[in-house]
Amino acid sequence: MANKPKVVSLFSGCGGLDLGFKKAGYEIIWANDFDRDSVETYKKNIDNRIVLGDITKIPSSEIPKNADVLLGGFPCQGFSVANNKRNVKDKRNFLYKEMLRIIRETQPKFFIAENVKGILSLGNGKVIEMIIKDFNSIGYKVEKPFIINCAYYGVPQFRERVIIMGNRINAPNTFPKITHKNGYKTPIPDFIKPEDYNKLPHVISVKDAIGHLPEPHTEEGKLIPNHIGSKKVSGKYIARKNEVNQAEICDYLKMWRAKAKITTHKIDKILGYRHTAGHWFRKDISGSIPSPKDWAKLKKILGFDDKYDKMVTEVEERKIKFEQSLRVTNWDRPSDTITASVPEIHVNRKRRLTARECAILQSFPDDFIFYGSLSSQHRQIGNAVPPLIGEHLAKTIKKYVVNNNPEKKWEELKMVNTTLFNGVRQLPS
Ligand SMILES: C[S@@+](CC[C@H](N)C(=O)[O-])C[C@H]1O[C@@H](n2cnc3c(N)ncnc32)[C@H](O)[C@@H]1O
16 A cells, blocks of 8 residues: 555554554554664564654654654553552653653644553542543543453453553544453453354464474474573462362352441552452452462451361462463463563473563564563563554554544543543453
8 A cells, every 4th residue: 555554653662563553554654662672673573763762852853743643552660550669650650741742742643552451540540530631631532541351352361451542633532343252251241242242253372372382492492583481480389278269269258248348449458459359359360369368367357257267378388380380371261461571481381481472472473573682572572562452453443544534623622531430441351
């Protein structure tokens, strides 16, 4: 296509999101990141127009104006629920202001920002409200944030992220339709007809995605780029002595919580957590059983009896059996979230996942090569938006981007809905 829609990309990383747009027929005309390895990976796989440098030091006069889409997965460490020190004042939280500045001064038609789920609850929802208001105030219509679970789009990974989308051309902000269904007994999302949902293929398992790979240290394995995995795995772990039925414990805790008339939020507050207790009252895949320490504290709060004490609290030290240790990627379902730090232990090998395995679980193509040390490769891969998600997003908005929508500003700035989160569309996890 001669006239490809043009993309400017901020916080591009190694280019996961951008690769999706490229595959969907867009042209990346400018990109930026300040991480040397990411920039090298980007140059060699996507486009050499990426600029190495700190975005806070780059004037918008150096960035092309009127792009069709501006992408910006602004850094999320400050927002992450995994980061206990997160707070509204974290300097990194304000990197989105750089994105805001560049959007205001270069006027792309659309923008897409990706972030971690923790952004929705940061400052009790005040941060996301502020972000949306800020985008509204520079003339962009922004819908409620969309929580995307990548497994439902054909990525072999349960990875939940928030997508914030806006445009200044009075077009709808549309989000992609799911393409896969969960094989587990989770509720059918309310925005898809059950008959349509049932026709979808199942989510892709780890085994389907990486089961065919030879071992890295074999001759054949060595031929696969980035197929390197750390053999540093700790030899022991603490596990419960007894088998525990999570659904049963969950019902039990729910019953006692109802008796005690207390919310999960209050429990979190008493225990000094922010988003932990909710998991103990959930039966789906995101549910969990309290640790023995939390169980004792919870017992004081809810006043439950001794029925499950032994089962939940008796632990023992075990040698890691590589088939079933605690934090290993499950073979028969999509993997847990691939993070930017040390990867999980392979389900049946005495080593951690290789960079290539992580890349495949993030939907990177086999010929996409990562540069830098092994830990840098893992960081680039774990930070990325799965290219397949980028492609879905790119295709979904393409008709609005290319159909020459009237270039009118979005005038009727609606007040940000204060009940924002009641309306967030969420897929079962
Ligand atoms: C979450 S990652 C983005 C991943 C990317 N969207 C993808 O799909 O691969 C955030 C990126 O922001 C970059 N970054 C953080 N602060 C920056 C700054 N001040 N200037 C430029 N890049 C920055 C980091 O190096 C990192 O690569």
